[in-house]
Amino acid sequence: MAGTRADGRIARGEQTRRLVLGRAMEIASVEGLDALSMGRLASELKLSKSGVFALFGSKEDLQLATIRAAVAVFTEHVVGPARELPAGIGRLRHLCDRWLAYSRERVFPGGCFFSSVSAEYDARAGKVHDALVTARSDWLSYLERTAREARQAGELTADADLPQLVFELAALLEMANAESVLHDDVTAYGKAARGILDRLLRVAVDPSQLSAP
Template structure:
């Protein structure tokens, strides 16, 4: 086998490991990513798997990085083309709800499960998870501030509070779907988001008829 083919095969194997590891982590948590269990599920040796990642922690970090790429593609990218501010916030939340409702990962959002799992822990995995959440928080906060600036949301809106509440909706949705199999959860989440992000901004004004004209009916 040529070096080029060997490198391509190694890259494909690494992708399989990350994909399988991420699916497993969504169900079992990052601590469930044991080298032996993952190797057996993929039909490769432990030494072969260790050759790609070296340690369990390296595999956990790779899984979190891939989860961020998928989350961005599923939630941010579909909404990126919407107008900045309230329209984009609503589009993000719609995509976020869809991402959870469609079960992109078999065990639900891996960030939700990892957050609970990493409570009280320390180390590189927790640090990466915090950095990922902070980056998403900054993105949402920036959109809230834009919505306030352009009149989509009231001037007194607290961006941190609103983002906190949006997180709460999505965490509750993931919980309701994964633990309870609640068929009404998606509708409830959509209703909650609509209350937090009204379709019409607070500065909306009725259209006035031209001089001498009559109001449209």
């Protein structure tokens, strides 16, 4: 019986943690990580403030947990679907397409979570800044690794400058998100998609591999 009660408490604690982090991600994507507070989350979710403190301990712990949760959501919506495709230029394009869909569909209400909160912490030191740097570096590294695998598969030209390619692809993605969020206009996603296609065509060994939408 004691084990059953303990398991029940753990399950309820995990459920509450997911509930709090879900709302925290929504708030942070619109208002920033500094807008998070234990009291606000407890009040909005009708939870005890002491219970929320027990789960996270401090505001910084809450912010870090929110970033980790956002990484998991990003991976689910962007990276995971692209992994289902074989290595090659098609996977690289699909990865960009999934990023645009993740922003356009407002998986987070403020658009890309990391674009929203990075400007808030880009000139500040500390654990939150470092966690955001790691998340962005991991994404760009994965994008470059995907491009490298496409070249190894013989689908990108041998002389393609992969760091430059990744920089330009990321710039198009982030510009589409910024324009859409600022102006509430989805046409930026089509412009970015066309720009990404044009850039990939310039380094494709067989451009016909990119003919399908």
